[in-house]
Amino acid sequence: MKTQYSDINTQALDALIQRVSEAKEHNLALTPEDCQLLIDALLTLASMQENLASNSITIHKLKKLVGMVKSSEKLRSSLAQSNAKKSKKKKKGNKSDSPSPPSSLSLYTIH
Numbered sequence: 013m014k015t016q017y018s019d020i021n022t023q024a025l026d027a028l029i030q031r032v033s034e035a036k037e038h039n040l041a042l043t044p045e046d047c048q049l050l051i052d053a054l055l056t057l058a059s060m061q062e063n064l065a066s067n068s069i070t071i072h073k074l075k076k077l078v079g080m081v082k083s084s085e086k087l088r089s090s091l092a093q094s095n096a097k098k099s100k101k102k103k104k105g106n107k108s109d110s111p112s113p114p115s116s117l118s119l120y121t122i123h
Contacts, residue, residue, distance in 0.1 A: 020049065 020028075028049050035042050042050070063069035075081040 020052075025053075 028046060031046055032042065032050070034040070060069075060074070064074075072081065
């Protein structure tokens, strides 16, 4: 069994959540593609929980896993961008420090 990553954008994930909700509400079956996306998401969650429980993952790796940092980005450049954004928000008077949701998530996939 080979494990790899695939990305899903937040719009696709929102659409999947909507389809699952409708299927549940109307007692319908999911498509094989939707079932695979759910399996991939559950595998990602399980792996993340395992890594967090064993303290074998850093915050930076966790951010990469959920799509908040591109794999090619260096930690230093990511922190610099984050600090620059915070500075801009403070100048604008926006006191919200909540991060924006990632545009895509990386999911484990099994082939």
